[in-house]
Amino acid sequence: MHRAETYIDLPGIQDVPSAVARVTRRAASLAGYTIDHVALCVEAANLSRYVARAREQLPAATSREYCVADFAGGMRIVEVRDPGAGVHVVLAAPTGERGQLVDFLDLTGAEGLQHVAFAVPDVRAAVVDLAARGLHFVGGANDPERAIVEVREGESWLRQAFTEPLFGGMFFELIERRGIVEMRPENIESLYAMKADCERRVPEPA
Numbered sequence: 026m027h028r029a030e031t032y033i034d035l036p037g038i039q040d041v042p043s044a045v046a047r048v049t050r051r052a053a054s055l056a057g058y059t060i061d062h063v064a065l066c067v068e069a070a071n072l073s074r075y076v077a078r079a080r081e082q083l084p085a086a087t088s089r090e091y092c093v094a095d096f097a098g099g100m101r102i103v104e105v106r107d108p109g110a111g112v113h114v115v116l117a118a119p120t121g122e123r124g125q126l127v128d129f130l131d132l133t134g135a136e137g138l139q140h141v142a143f144a145v146p147d148v149r150a151a152v153v154d155l156a157a158r159g160l161h162f163v164g165g166a167n168d169p170e171r172a173i174v175e176v177r178e179g180e181s182w183l184r185q186a187f188t189e190p191l192f193g194g195m196f197f198e199l200i201e202r203r204g205i206v207e208m209r210p211e212n213i214e215s216l217y218a219m220k221a222d223c224e225r226r227v228p229e230p231a
Contacts, residue, residue: 060143067116102115
């Protein structure tokens, strides 16, 4: 994969914050679920430029940065939130030469939409319902509820579940928030471990 050395003005990427605001207003719900956030996978060389662009478009937005998993195969994440504008964008870039973001960029050949997260009132019920409709969840091959990762802080919690890629590396996330409005790296770390465990269990071809 060719690593970007200069700024890439890809259609759709530059105006993601305003586009998300429009989509959020027009699509108040999808199958009864509201949009919590969208996540974009970008080249590491471009991450800071996209964050700056988002802050230009959304001067009232707040941003938080996280690093997840090991440096060679992990990700650098910047979460941009402006509740007043209806925008919650997650920008993610690989920190090394391997990992799911590198796989996404190799598969698609370009930066783009990695996943859409839907806010649900009960993530367990949503996972069971959607699994029965044919969606496959990471870590939930034998029991859909095992796909749920959770972090608790006192009486608050954040629960998430991620589908297997649907097409082009893009997937859905289900998220249940009870008092926690920001991301928690612990959940993403749990997903890494869960995905690695699933990959270890895949039998070698005969």
